[in-house]
Amino acid sequence: MKNTVKFLLIPAILACAAAAQAQTAGTWMVRGGGTTITPNVSSGDLTAPSLAGTKASVGSSSRLSGGITYMVDNNFSVDVPLAVPFQHDISGDGAIAGVGKIADVKALPATLLAQWRFMDANSAFRPYVGLGITYAAFYAARSTSTLTAISGGTPSNPTTLTIDSKWAGTVQLGASFAIDKRWFVDASYTYTPLSTTTKLSTGQTQDIKLDPSSFSLAIGYKF
Amino acid sequence: MKQWKWAAVAASCAVILAGCGGASDGASTTPKTIAPSVKVFGDSIMDSGTFGYKFTIQSADPANPFLIFPEVVAANFGVPKLCSFFNFNAAASTFVPNTACTSYAVAGGRVNNLTNPPAPSNTVPWSITYQMAVGSASLAPTDVVIIDGGGNDLADLTGAYLGATTPAGIGAYMTLLGTLLPPATVSAIIGTPTATSLGTAAGAYAQAVGQTLAASVKANVVAKGVSKIVVVNTTDITTTPRFQAILGAVAAASGSAQSAAVQGAVRAWTQALNASLAQGLAGTNVQIFDLYTEGARITATPGQFALTNITTPACPKVTGGISSVGLAALDYGVTVQACNSASMSTNIPVGETSANWWKSYAFSDQFHPTPALHQLIGQAINLQLAKAGWL
Numbered sequence A: 001m002k003n004t005v006k007f008l009l010i011p012a013i014l015a016c017a018a019a020a021q022a023q024t025a026g027t028w029m030v031r032g033g034g035t036t037i038t039p040n041v042s043s044g045d046l047t048a049p050s051l052a053g054t055k056a057s058v059g060s061s062s063r064l065s066g067g068i069t070y071m072v073d074n075n076f077s078v079d080v081p082l083a084v085p086f087q088h089d090i091s092g093d094g095a096i097a098g099v100g101k102i103a104d105v106k107a108l109p110a111t112l113l114a115q116w117r118f119m120d121a122n123s124a125f126r127p128y129v130g131l132g133i134t135y136a137a138f139y140a141a142r143s144t145s146t147l148t149a150i151s152g153g154t155p156s157n158p159t160t161l162t163i164d165s166k167w168a169g170t171v172q173l174g175a176s177f178a179i180d181k182r183w184f185v186d187a188s189y190t191y192t193p194l195s196t197t198t199k200l201s202t203g204q205t206q207d208i209k210l211d212p213s214s215f216s217l218a219i220g221y222k223f
Numbered sequence B: 001m002k003q004w005k006w007a008a009v010a011a012s013c014a015v016i017l018a019g020c021g022g023a024s025d026g027a028s029t030t031p032k033t034i035a036p037s038v039k040v041f042g043d044s045i046m047d048s049g050t051f052g053y054k055f056t057i058q059s060a061d062p063a064n065p066f067l068i069f070p071e072v073v074a075a076n077f078g079v080p081k082l083c084s085f086f087n088f089n090a091a092a093s094t095f096v097p098n099t100a101c102t103s104y105a106v107a108g109g110r111v112n113n114l115t116n117p118p119a120p121s122n123t124v125p126w127s128i129t130y131q132m133a134v135g136s137a138s139l140a141p142t143d144v145v146i147i148d149g150g151g152n153d154l155a156d157l158t159g160a161y162l163g164a165t166t167p168a169g170i171g172a173y174m175t176l177l178g179t180l181l182p183p184a185t186v187s188a189i190i191g192t193p194t195a196t197s198l199g200t201a202a203g204a205y206a207q208a209v210g211q212t213l214a215a216s217v218k219a220n221v222v223a224k225g226v227s228k229i230v231v232v233n234t235t236d237i238t239t240t241p242r243f244q245a246i247l248g249a250v251a252a253a254s255g256s257a258q259s260a261a262v263q264g265a266v267r268a269w270t271q272a273l274n275a276s277l278a279q280g281l282a283g284t285n286v287q288i289f290d291l292y293t294e295g296a297r298i299t300a301t302p303g304q305f306a307l308t309n310i311t312t313p314a315c316p317k318v319t320g321g322i323s324s325v326g327l328a329a330l331d332y333g334v335t336v337q338a339c340n341s342a343s344m345s346t347n348i349p350v351g352e353t354s355a356n357w358w359k360s361y362a363f364s365d366q367f368h369p370t371p372a373l374h375q376l377i378g379q380a381i382n383l384q385l386a387k388a389g390w391l
Helices: A002-012 A145-150 B002-019 B069-076 B128-136 B149-163 B166-178 B183-189 B195-220 B241-254 B258-282 B291-300 B331-337 B341-348 B369-389
Strands: A029-036 A054-058 A061-072 A076-083 A086-094 A103-115 A125-143 A160-161 A166-179 A183-191 A195-200 A205-209 A214-223 B038-040 B086-089 B096-097 B144-146 B228-232 B287-288
Touching: A002 A061, A029 A086, A029 A166, A029 A183, A029 B258, A054 A076, A061 A086, A061 A103, A061 A214, A086 B291, A103 A145, A103 A166, A166 A195, A166 B086, B038 B128, B069 B144, B069 B258, B069 B369, B096 B183, B128 B195, B149 B166, B149 B195, B166 B183, B166 B195, B166 B341, B183 B195, B195 B258, B228 B291, B228 B369, B241 B258, B258 B287, B258 B291, B291 B369
Parallel strands: B038 B144, B144 B228, B228 B287
Antiparallel strands: A029 A061, A029 A214, A054 A086, A061 A076, A076 A103, A086 A103, A103 A125, A125 A166, A160 A195, A166 A183, A183 A214, A195 A205, B086 B096
């Protein structure tokens, strides 16, 4: 019955027609905001043929993001973060430090989190911890002319790269702060121990630990 | 209802995932710097076809020739092809200029071409300083210029030094040194000839070669306001199959200590040449590419560069790859003819198993790199230029 009521209320979200609601069992929450993903890179060496110690660094990316949370009971929730695709710049490091940007790649981490929310369901402030699984999809890797030049390619035979998409676990720390009975602010930090492999069209590969941290801040609505 | 909501969640995820799907991997093919022209001055390792071919393994596909290292660099400055300004007419034994071409490098090129037996003159295209003097007139400040020189000078020097064991040999050696150093200086250094004094004189000569090259680069290229100049210094020629054979002969005749001493001496002269070249260009905008160090790095760790053989030339491994006079040298037509990608892949030599065996060899003939080694040198230069913000 409760679910039916909520379902009926969905079209009214934008009109903000809402009844009082806490983070109780069966509550749905949607949120929108921003996320910054910062990889904590530990790069392996590019395999031969290469200059010994050829490494890469990966920059951070900020994007609009949000998510949907469902309260399974008063403490346990399931959360799906959503975001527009991130784009990370990849630069030379180690023996090739100083060459600047060698590629960029789009990344879309799809994560499913199980969360435990502390305090009472009606508390204005509810910290939580989460544990989940992430599928990090890397696509549209685009090499720069610099990568082509330093890998022996030419503009007519450019060096391209692919980055393997990978599964990884994710841990989360976060908290929500109720503004009123419907609106809340949500802040969370997630850490994903993620390793992947980059492959160049010239045949070399590079293992790289990305271990991204991401910080999200969002405004949410309960219904 | 719960199912409906989960379906909605799944659908929104799918929409977001689909919204980004379909974009495939790719590359930016626009160079960071596009040069109107890449001009090249030097010797055989930079010769794009003065004699009708490049001094490396030939590509059996004329539409896709192998790139020598200045061509690897030029392509990344947006100049996909280099051709030779000087074109040798064998019948007339003359060089015919092609003013549409910008590679002035000529195989056999010397900084001091007075030591070149068939054409001892510094006003012929074998003279690298002459090449620069000719090319200087049309240099634009936005051109990219690549210069090498010194390898053949050191080969001449070493040959004369090894021959300086008789009075006639010492005389010829002092004559060679006197083409660049004042004869009085040569006599003063050598005094009563000893191995040490003869070697010291060679070091002075090598320094003079470096100074001459630096002075020519400054006068003909730097003075024209060219902002992107690369000077490739001289590699350690003692690691080439040609000099390994010479050192082997020295070892057989006089022992391995003598062979090691000769190798040490040639290396010292090479470093003297490179040091005076660097000193002469100090304070200019020239990027000196240290081929000596890069070559040593490749020689020390060939596997890191996917090379399996850095001592044996690849061409003699196939039928016809060694000339009738027993030389695996790309200045012999038969060697050039035989030494191409198709013949090499078809005739897999004993001890090799892959049709690509020759792609992991460093030397094509006794003295010249394979396309694989050219690519490694080219990308190493590109790396330095990328660090300088040029590529």
